[in-house]
Amino acid sequence: MTDVQITITNKTYPNALQPTIKDLQLSLTSNEFICLVGASGCGKTTLLNCLAGLDKQYDGEICVGQQHTTPKIGYIFQNPRLLPWRTVRENIELVLEPNQPPSVIDALLDFMQLTQAQHEYPERLSVGMNRRVAIIRAFAVNPDLLLMDEPFVSLDPPTARDVRRLLLQLWQQRPHTVLFVTHDLREAITLADRLIFLASTPMQVISDIVVPIPRMQRHDEAAIEGFRQQLLNDYPAIKQLL
Amino acid sequence: MTDVQITITNKTYPNALQPTIKDLQLSLTSNEFICLVGASGCGKTTLLNCLAGLDKQYDGEICVGQQHTTPKIGYIFQNPRLLPWRTVRENIELVLEPNQPPSVIDALLDFMQLTQAQHEYPERLSVGMNRRVAIIRAFAVNPDLLLMDEPFVSLDPPTARDVRRLLLQLWQQRPHTVLFVTHDLREAITLADRLIFLASTPMQVISDIVVPIPRMQRHDEAAIEGFRQQLLNDYPAIKQLL
């Protein structure tokens, strides 16, 4: 039961001239998959940081899940944030709980084609490989709330497709709430239950659109493209974002 | 006159099991715009580093431009690599030559919508903003050879479009050789004179395709999409990359 209630009346960075987020209200239903789309610098990462509890310097309140349990959070940061002095495998093992079997990691590494690189140090891998490790790390914790900040940039299209498929599969197997930041509208439509478009300075919701395409048809490029065109026509406000 | 002759017979990282690049031969004509497309981890960044002279531990030879002048290189790295202890503006000013007027920076900052943020430190900006600064830095040096390693990820589509336009404009105003790494085939077709598709471990050229669409028609989405479909049909080998 990880529904999330976000009320941020004011989030202003110290020394900043204007608030980054103002009077934002957002509620995510349990196990919903939500995509955030917004201009660069509009405050998406800031919002995710508040949600993850990394940034507590804001006015307002964020309630995640039940009151007296801390939800498990998986966060794919905008940069990989791996520990450079631990190998790929160690980086993933570190976030696991002691009772989780290591076979989870093996399967994920294999899927991401990183089995060969599992004992390498992150600095010896390509950027895309590092991103994949960061994705595995977030998946491996079996999060109640999964925050993904542009997770698939630097991945080649086939890999990105595979990972997208894996994400949906995991999410359907073990439903959890997902907040997904992307600049790619096609990707957003393919994945999300709901699209949230954000305007900048201060960040506000300009459109909150439920994606009506059934999950079965999501791999149909034409359907996606059709809805995309429809969006652009129906919501002139979001056109400036795309 | 910055044509580039690349002959890398062997590039193996220390302690690596197999060579990353083997028997690669590539020649870029002066002022050509070339896009590199290849799977994550195939060695694109490695190649760019060799080209920029940052990595000299390879067998082979790379000749850039005339013999007795070092070419000016602009390199947009895969991560922004700004100096965190210098403001946005200082970061750009540092790469300028003393005789370059500061107005160059003003124009670029304005174009990238960073005028307001110019006296901020990079850590206080969003990832996308940092990328834009890195782009400005590379443009500002008026390079003879411009290396761009997935420069437009984390930019929202309108910004990315604008920057793409600016890039082409600068390139046409002052022709120079550009090597552009991307995973986005549409983007590659829009920009390149020539597309080079790379296979991995070890890296090899699998297809080297000239884009026949005239520069005038490059903003025509249908033309781009048409050529893309044609590519996928004509070259089955590159399909696995896309």
Next chain:
Amino acid sequence: METMCYFKAKLIMTINKYLPTLSLLIFLAVWQGVASYLHSNTLPTPQVVAIVFWQAIVSGQLPYHLGATLLRLVVSFSISMLLGCAIGIVLGRNKALNAFFDNWLVIFLNVPALVTIILCYVWFGLVESAAILAVVINKLPNVIVTIREGTRALDTDLMDMARCYHFSKTKTLRHVILPQLQPFLMGATRSGLALIWKIILVVELLGRSNGMGYQLHLFFQMFDVASILAYTIAFVAVIQLIELLILKPLDKQALRWRR
């Protein structure tokens, strides 16, 4: 997740502002307490020390000796920091040079202060330059070692960027290397002032006719702890001043760009 209210934050900041003063007061109180409890001439009370301190200042003795020591401190500190940074950066970046000089470094690092001081005096006479040289020889290896570690940990990404954009040597040093070495430099400066102070005392003890070390030795012969503490306080006050006027602002500047 909790709500942060700005009022609370402000209160905490106000308290933080007075913490340094508070801590000093507590320090004095503890000292006073222990001293009155022990009631021994080996630990005089703050008042006694304060009186001695005042007299030493009025008599001009303290300023004179403190001045002599500070002059030596400034000269030898500057020399060893500049030289140490230069050598440390070179050794940190050049594997061959480092392999060559590593042994020498270990040797100079571990030659007892006493030995270098004696040898300097014996070879160069009981003169000022010998004293300064002795301090520098004792401090230099420490700086080198710290800066060398820092240089080894430099960010390759940024160094590559500088190379690619043809930064000149001085530009690289000023804008890329030194800011990364800043925490190492601060560490070396803070513990360096303290170390030099410890060494300079021995140097002055063995062969100078003025300075704090010379004075302290006299007091020590008389077992005059109050005077020893008074002189110590004078020195600590000077260092504290350096902290406030130079090091703290530098700290602040370094923090400016951090999140």
Next chain:
Amino acid sequence: METMCYFKAKLIMTINKYLPTLSLLIFLAVWQGVASYLHSNTLPTPQVVAIVFWQAIVSGQLPYHLGATLLRLVVSFSISMLLGCAIGIVLGRNKALNAFFDNWLVIFLNVPALVTIILCYVWFGLVESAAILAVVINKLPNVIVTIREGTRALDTDLMDMARCYHFSKTKTLRHVILPQLQPFLMGATRSGLALIWKIILVVELLGRSNGMGYQLHLFFQMFDVASILAYTIAFVAVIQLIELLILKPLDKQALRWRR
């Protein structure tokens, strides 16, 4: 741009391997040269020192005093590094505590070694623990200051990651904080061994009946430079051994993950 040929690289590596030995030989040669040129009892030749060294070992004097000093060194070094790291990390991460203790730190950093040593002895008696305490008090603030700088420079991104993934305190310390502090720790260790060695000499001089400090002072009174150098060499050799067996491997391990 140039071509790198592997043969050349291999040659350089072979040379690099012999550089340490070479540098030692050159050091000895320089010493020999200067000593025979000066021909003074203030700088004996390496041979003379070697003979004295050998005699001191055979007589059992040197091993005895060196052993006593090393024991003190190990104990006080361990205590001050452990305590110093703990306090340094806490102060580096907690602004309020730092504001409070900053003054104390400056005071303890700059109290002359002499004063702390005397007070320790006078209050706690001429016992071993007082000697160790005196060394610790002198070394501790240095470690704290260095580690505090390092902690301030910790990467916020990684710390946030650890928090977000609910790393326990020990896990964060072991996997996130300590690897980042590694260069600071190495700096503190290397210059720390040297500093303790300097202080321990004074400690032994003032209140122990054995150890290198006691012996060295005796030689100083006799002006027996050869013995002073012989004892110094013994100590340097021990530290060199620590370098080779402990510190160099640690260095290597830290470099393992770097590009």
Next chain:
Amino acid sequence: EKTTIRIGVQAAGTVEWELSAFPTESADFQIEVHPVATAEAGKIALQSGAVDMIVSDWIWVSSLRAQGEDFTFYPYSSTAGALVVPEKSMIHSLKDLNGKHLGIAGGELDKNWLLLQALAQKEGIYLNKSVEKTFGAPPLISEQLKQNRVDAALTYWHFAAKLEAVGYRQIIDGRGILKGLGIEENVPSLGYVFKQSWASSHSAAVANFFKASSLAKKSLCTDDTAWQKVISLTKVDEAATQTLLRKRYCEGGVEQWGDKEQQAAARIYTLLKTLSNSQLTGKSDTLQAGTFWSNK
């Protein structure tokens, strides 16, 4: 039950010689030797209670007493420092020091230096102004003299004797300075320092210890076989130096210790207080009562 006397002894010092010449068995005390490296280490040992007795000077005892401690003093030796010059030096008296470079062991507050200034002043010479001074540790001062970096050295008797043995010339010694200042009595410079309370509770043993001490000194000075036994303790190889060290040591014997000498000490105290501007002696105007131990 024998009284154990713990005594702090400087390595290679004369106390060590003397103790080793003590009779092996004694009726009511036994000695526990605690080696210390320097005079300061001895003072610390005494104050921290690690030893019962050290050898030090009475001025320090007086200043401690002024602070309320109950240490007291029993004479041990009257040997004091000396002014030495190279054999062929032009310096023959204090007058010749004018404009010369003088090395001084200790520091400004060195007793010999203070008294030497007073003596020179009587002859109208202001040494403090007219000579170029270099203060330093005694071994360094000897070395400076040997390297001709100073023209004359005012140093401790040990170091002076070693210099003399290799051909340096003594101009005046501590006793000579005092005589010049009109103090004829042989006032001890060093003595055993110990707590009065401790001594009173072990008065017999302490008295016997002092008796043994003076016997040991006598045997070292008169009996060559006894001297042969301690020669290794001098840490000196040359026979000439050994002989000179023995001679100086024996000259420092304190034969007389009565009211006359103690009054002379009080005069010296006043002298030093003025000369050092109270820095050497502390605030107290006069020598503290009880500074000198009386076993009554």
